[in-house]
Amino acid sequence: MIELAFSILASDFAHLADEVAAAERGGGTIVHVDVMDGHFVPNITFGPPMVKALRPVTKLPLDCHLMIENPDAFIPEFAEAGADMISVHQEVCRHLHRTLQQIQQHGMLPGVVINPATPVETLIEVLPMVHYVLVMSVNPGFGGQQFLPLALDKIAHLAELRHEMGLNFRIEVDGGVAHDTVAQVVEAGAEMLVAGSAVFGPGRTEHNAQQLLKLARAAAPAQD
Numbered sequence: 001m002i003e004l005a006f007s008i009l010a011s012d013f014a015h016l017a018d019e020v021a022a023a024e025r026g027g028g029t030i031v032h033v034d035v036m037d038g039h040f041v042p043n044i045t046f047g048p049p050m051v052k053a054l055r056p057v058t059k060l061p062l063d064c065h066l067m068i069e070n071p072d073a074f075i076p077e078f079a080e081a082g083a084d085m086i087s088v089h090q091e092v093c094r095h096l097h098r099t100l101q102q103i104q105q106h107g108m109l110p111g112v113v114i115n116p117a118t119p120v121e122t123l124i125e126v127l128p129m130v131h132y133v134l135v136m137s138v139n140p141g142f143g144g145q146q147f148l149p150l151a152l153d154k155i156a157h158l159a160e161l162r163h164e165m166g167l168n169f170r171i172e173v174d175g176g177v178a179h180d181t182v183a184q185v186v187e188a189g190a191e192m193l194v195a196g197s198a199v200f201g202p203g204r205t206e207h208n209a210q211q212l213l214k215l216a217r218a219a220a221p222a223q224d
Contacts, residue, residue, distance in 0.1 A: 002216045003192050004209055005030035005063055005172065008054075009045060009143045010196030011205075017057040023199055026209025030063050032174070032194045033083075034143075037068040040092055041141035048074070048081040055082035063087070065113065065174065065194075067140050072099055079106035087111030087134045087172075090122050100129055111172070115139065116148050120157045130169050132192060133158055137185070138175030144197045147176025152188040159189030182212055183219035 006028040011019040020031060033051060038044040051062055061084035068074065071088045078086055086103045090112055093099045103110035109131035112123055116136055123133060135158070137151035151173060158171050173185050174194035182193060193216055199208045 001191060002186060002213065002220050003030055004028040004199070004213050004216070005032040005192050005194045006199045006209065007032040007034055007143065007174070007194050007196030008050075009034040010200040012200070012202075016054070019200060019205060020054070020058050020060075022205035023209050024058065024060060026199070026206040027213045028199070028209050029060060030085075030192065031058060031060050032196075033062055033064045034196075035064055035066050035068060036141065039069045040089070041067045043141045048077040051078060051081035051083050061085055063111075065134065068092070072102060075099075075102050075106055075108075079108055083108055085109040085111060085131065087113045087132065089113045089115065090118055091115055096126055097129070100126055104129070114154070116150060120154050120161070124161070127161065127165060127167055127169060132170040132172050134172040134174055134192075134194075135190070136175050137173055137177070140175070145176055147178070147181045149184075151175070152184055155185065155188035155190050177212075179212060179215060182216045186216050186219040 006023040034045055036043045036045040063085040064078055064083045065087050086108050088099050100110040111132040112130050113134040135151050135154050137147050138145035170192055171190045172192035173190040177193050177195045178198035
């Protein structure tokens, strides 16, 4: 099933509840929260207080993408704030298996993320324990970047591995997912589409979400 995980990083923070509601009306089914610390990535965004503020305004799952240097230290706080899903970067976790276990033990769905320069093979050992794999199709840190086509091979590779290993993790993609790239991403095998700039626009959020999903579903394999 193709799902739109709309990234609130591109929304109007002064009207966040309205923005989330509009994206949800447009068919968005996951709220994507980009957490950046200014160390692992060159930007600072928000943390558990934002998740806590979002929790009462939507019943949708809150998908927290931790672009931070020490995710283990914050997992309990995100769980307490109301996060449903947490993804951590392979590049930053010294004990990736343990970090993913910790996410699970706190009642959240664990995900793992790889940057554009990180090979899919680095994830083989943890694929059986993750709910989803997030493929970065830009170098993380800022919204509105151009899609990197090398991500398509990674998505396809993950889809093959999933089949070969008899697993059912989902494939998420984040970065430059827009009306002109979404079909390629879905054809490669992605099912959870993170989009920010392509969704949020003054008075057009609901329409943009609908159009993006329409293009994605048109490109999806028959079983979807």
